[in-house]
Amino acid sequence: MSVFKATLGILKKNLGTLILALAISLGISFAYSGSNSTKSNATELEKMNVVIFNKDHGNTGKQLETYLKQTMNVVSLKDTQEKIDDALFFGKVDYVLTIPDSFSQTIKQNQRPKLTIQVKPDSFNQVYIDSIINNYLSTYQFYQEAFPGKTEAEIVNLTTTNLAKVGQINFDSSYNQSKKNKATGKVFGVLAYTMFMTIFSAITLVSLAFNRKEIKLRNGCSPLSKRSFSRQQFIVQLGFCLALWAVFVCLILLITKSNIDRYSAYFILNTLLLFIVAVSFSNLIGGIISNPDMVSGINNVFILGSAFVSGVFVPVEILPDIVTKVASFTPTYWYMRNCTLIGNTVHFNNDFSTKFQFNSLILLIFAFIFFLLAMLTRTEHGGLKFSFSKIAINK
Numbered sequence: 001m002s003v004f005k006a007t008l009g010i011l012k013k014n015l016g017t018l019i020l021a022l023a024i025s026l027g028i029s030f031a032y033s034g035s036n037s038t039k040s041n042a043t044e045l046e047k048m049n050v051v052i053f054n055k056d057h058g059n060t061g062k063q064l065e066t067y068l069k070q071t072m073n074v075v076s077l078k079d080t081q082e083k084i085d086d087a088l089f090f091g092k093v094d095y096v097l098t099i100p101d102s103f104s105q106t107i108k109q110n111q112r113p114k115l116t117i118q119v120k121p122d123s124f125n126q127v128y129i130d131s132i133i134n135n136y137l138s139t140y141q142f143y144q145e146a147f148p149g150k151t152e153a154e155i156v157n158l159t160t161t162n163l164a165k166v167g168q169i170n171f172d173s174s175y176n177q178s179k180k181n182k183a184t185g186k187v188f189g190v191l192a193y194t195m196f197m198t199i200f201s202a203i204t205l206v207s208l209a210f211n212r213k214e215i216k217l218r219n220g221c222s223p224l225s226k227r228s229f230s231r232q233q234f235i236v237q238l239g240f241c242l243a244l245w246a247v248f249v250c251l252i253l254l255i256t257k258s259n260i261d262r263y264s265a266y267f268i269l270n271t272l273l274l275f276i277v278a279v280s281f282s283n284l285i286g287g288i289i290s291n292p293d294m295v296s297g298i299n300n301v302f303i304l305g306s307a308f309v310s311g312v313f314v315p316v317e318i319l320p321d322i323v324t325k326v327a328s329f330t331p332t333y334w335y336m337r338n339c340t341l342i343g344n345t346v347h348f349n350n351d352f353s354t355k356f357q358f359n360s361l362i363l364l365i366f367a368f369i370f371f372l373l374a375m376l377t378r379t380e381h382g383g384l385k386f387s388f389s390k391i392a393i394n395k
Contacts, residue, residue: 024194026194028194030255047071047072048072048073048094048095048129049075049092049093049094050072050073050074050075050093050094050095050096050097050129051074051076051093051095051096052065052068052074052097053079053096053098053099054099055101056099056100056101056104057101057104058103058104058105059152059153060103060104060107060140061103064133064137065099067160067163068132071132072095072132075093077096084096084118088119088120089120094119094129095117095118095125095126096117096118096119097115097117097129097133098117099115100115103115107137107140107141110145113137115133117130136159140155140156140159143155143159178344178346180256181263181342181343181344183256183343184263184267184343185267185339185340185342186339186343187252187256188252188256188267188270188271188339189311189335189336189339191248191252191271192274192306192307192310192312192335192336193303193313194248195244195248195271195274195278196277196303196332197299197304198244198248199244199245199275199278199282200278200285200295200299200303201295201299202237202240202244202282203237203279203282203283203286204282204285204286204289204295205295206286207286208290208292208295234283237279237283238279241278245271245272248271249268262348263342266338266342266356267339267342270338270339270360273335273338273363273364274363276363276364277331277335277363277366277367277370280367280368283370283374284370284371284373284374285298287374302330303332306327306331306332306333309323309324309326309327309333310332310335311336311340312332316336331363331366334362334363334366335359335363338356338359338363341355341356341359
C-alpha cells in the first residue's frame with residue numbers, strides 16, 4: 001500500500017508535466033485528424049483554387065477563362081514568381097495557368113496551343129485540372145473541324161453546351177468505407193508517437209524518483225522485499241498507463257467518428273500491442289537512467305525519430321529504401337504497417353490475417369526483448385537472478 005501511495009504521489013507531483021505531454025500529444029492527434037478528415041457522404045469533387053494569367057487578347061482565350069471560372073475557384077495573384085512559389089508551397093492555390101498571347105491564333109490554325117502551368121510536384125490536382133482543360137480544347141477543336149462554316153461564337157456555344165451536360169457517378173458501397181479507414185489509420189498511426197511518448201514520460205518520472213540514491217538506501221531498510229517492491233511499483237505504473245491507453249483510444253475513436261466494428265477492433269488491438277511495447281521499453285530505460293535530461297533525449301531521438309522514419313508524419317512511399325530498412329529495426333515501423341494494412345483493407349481474408357499476425361508477432365518480440373532486458377538490468381531490485389556454481393567432480 002505504501003508503494004502504491006508513493007507512486008501515486010510522484011505522479012501527482014509531476015501531474016503538470018504529464019498533462020503538458022498529454023495535451024501536446026492530443027493536440028497533434030486532433031490536428032492530424034483534421035488534415036486527414038474525409039466526408040463519407042461527399043458526392044462531388046471540391047473546386048480547386050486556380051490562378052489564371054491570360055495574356056491572350058482574343059476571344060477564345062477569354063472563353064476558356066470564363067469556362068474555368070465556372071468549374072474552378074479562380075483566385076487573383078500578383079504575377080511574380082516569388083508570389084506564385086509561396087502560394088503553391090503554402091497551399092493557397094493548386095494550379096497556376098498562363099494562357100500565351102498566341103493562344104487564339106493557334107486555335108484558329110487547328111493546332112494544339114502550348115499552355116504554361118505551375119503546380120506542386122507529383123500533385124493530383126495537375127492531372128484533374130489538365131483533364132478539364134484538355135477536354136475543353138478537344139471539344140472546341142472537334143466542333144471547329146466539324147463545322148468550318150460556323151462563327152467563333154457559335155463554336156464556343158456548342159462547346160460550352162456540350163460540356164455543361166453532366167452525369168451521375170455511383171460509388172461502390174465500400175468506397176466511402178475505404179476512404180474513412182485510410183484516414184482513420186493515419187490518425188491511429190500518430191499514437192506511435194503521442195501515446196508512446198506519454199507512457200514513457202510517466203514511467204521514467206517514477207523510475208527516476210525511486211532510483212535516487214537516498215531513496216534507494218531508505219527503501220533498503222524497509223521490511224518489504226525488493227522483489228515485492230518492484231512488483232508493486234510495476235502494477236501501479238501498469239494501471240496508470242492502462243488508463244492513459246484507454247483515454248487515447250477513446251478520444252481517437254471520438255475524433256475519427258469510428259463505429260465499434262471489426263475495423264475498430266483491429267485498430268484497438270494494434271494499439272494494445274503498441275502499449276505493451278511502450279511499457280516494456282519504458283521500464284527498461286527507467287531502470288538504467290539516472291539523469292532527467294536523458295528522458296527528453298530519448299523522446300526526441302528514439303520515439304520521435306522512429307516515428308518520422310516509419311511513416312507516421314511523412315508518407316513511407318516517399319522515403320528512401322535505406323530509411324525504411326533502418327526503420328524496420330524499430331517497433332513503430334511494424335505498428336504503422338498494421339495501421340496501413342487495416343486502413344487499406346476492404347475485405348478481411350486469409351491474406352490480411354497472415355500479414356496482421358506477422359506484424360503483431362514482431363511487435364510482441366520487441367516487447368519480450370525489452371522486458372527481458374529490463375529484468376536483467378534490475379537484478380538488484382529482485383528481478384531475474386543468475387547464479388553459476390562449480391560442480392565438484394569426485395574422481
